[in-house]
Amino acid sequence: MIFAAIAIVFVLLVSSEVWWRKQRPHGEFSRKFVHITVGSFVAFWPYFLSANEIRLLALAFLIGVLVSKQFHVFSAIHSVQRPTLGEVWFALVVGILAILAGHPHIYTIALLEMSLADGLAAIIGTRFGSANRYVVFGSPKSIVGTLTFFVVSCALLGLYEVIAPGMLPVALIPLVALGATLLENVGVRGLDNLLVPLFVAGVLRLFA
Numbered sequence: 761m762i763f764a765a766i767a768i769v770f771v772l773l774v775s776s777e778v779w780w781r782k783q784r785p786h787g788e789f790s791r792k793f794v795h796i797t798v799g800s801f802v803a804f805w806p807y808f809l810s811a812n813e814i815r816l817l818a819l820a821f822l823i824g825v826l827v828s829k830q831f832h833v834f835s836a837i838h839s840v841q842r843p844t845l846g847e848v849w850f851a852l853v854v855g856i857l858a859i860l861a862g863h864p865h866i867y868t869i870a871l872l873e874m875s876l877a878d879g880l881a882a883i884i885g886t887r888f889g890s891a892n893r894y895v896v897f898g899s900p901k902s903i904v905g906t907l908t909f910f911v912v913s914c915a916l917l918g919l920y921e922v923i924a925p926g927m928l929p930v931a932l933i934p935l936v937a938l939g940a941t942l943l944e945n946v947g948v949r950g951l952d953n954l955l956v957p958l959f960v961a962g963v964l965r966l967f968a
Contacts, residue, residue, distance in 0.1 A: 762813045765805065766820075772797050792879045795846075799875025802854055806864035818855030825851050846950025850874070853957045861961050863968065869920045870961035873913055873940055874953055881909035881944070899948035909944050913937035920964065927968050936963050 773794065805814050825847045853874070861867035885905020892903040914937045921928050928936070943955040 761808050762817065765809060765817060768801060769798055769821075772801065792882045795850075795882075796875050796879035799850065799871060799879065803868045803871035803875060806858075806861075806867045811858045814858035815855045818851055818858065821854065822848065822851035846953045849950050849953035853954050857957060857961055860958075860965070862965055865920060865924050866961050866964045866968065869916055869964065870957040872916050873960045874957045877909045877912040877916060877940070878944060878952060878956065880912055881905040884908045896945050897948045901945060906941060906945060910937050910941045913940050917960075924968075928964060929967070932967075936960065939963070 805817075809817070829847070854871070857867050857870055861870060882905060885902040885908065889902025889904040894901050894903070914933055917928065917933045917936055918930075921930060921933065940956050940960055943959055944952045947953070947955040
């Protein structure tokens with residue numbers, strides 16, 4: 761299964777690269793397309809890969825990202841002009857969660873917070889947030905993007921409560937989502953890719 765996982769990730773990266781080279785979409789769109797597709801796929805790895813296999817793949821991802829950044833192999837994921845280490849933090853957090861999450865459900869929700877909530881927030885914020893922007897530590901944000909992150913985060917935590925009843929008090933869902941949203945705001949230069957999943961996984965483990 762580990763080779764199938766590698767093959768699928770490779771196909772997703774190549775597909776996004778071909779799309780970027782042919783269509784030249786906004787850099788944030790191409791980067792977040794990879795963010796959402798690859799991140800959402802990786803989020804379900806614990807259901808068919810062992811923790812050791814995930815850690816091995818995370819190391820391979822880290823090496824691949826560093827090589828790609830150095831030699832511009834996959835331009836689609838490095839096409840934004842602002843400095844970011846988001847791809848590096850992504851590879852690292854995959855391996856860390858394989859050690860610390862403790863349960864496939866926690867790993868999945870934590871990574872979906874990064875891939876779906878953060879990815880959709882960036883896309884919607886870029887498309888509709890030009891009139892309500894603000895700046896955090898020099899990084900542009902938008903109110904509509906931040907609200908998108910919060911709503912998607914609440915939905916993911918609600919899904920966790922459905923698949924793992926009683927593991928997270930319903931009353932805490934908006935508070936946990938708010939904490940993740942604040943970390944997404946202050947985690948500039950891609951650091952949110954590390955902070956948000958670790959925060960969510962830590963909270964879910966605490967109550968589990």
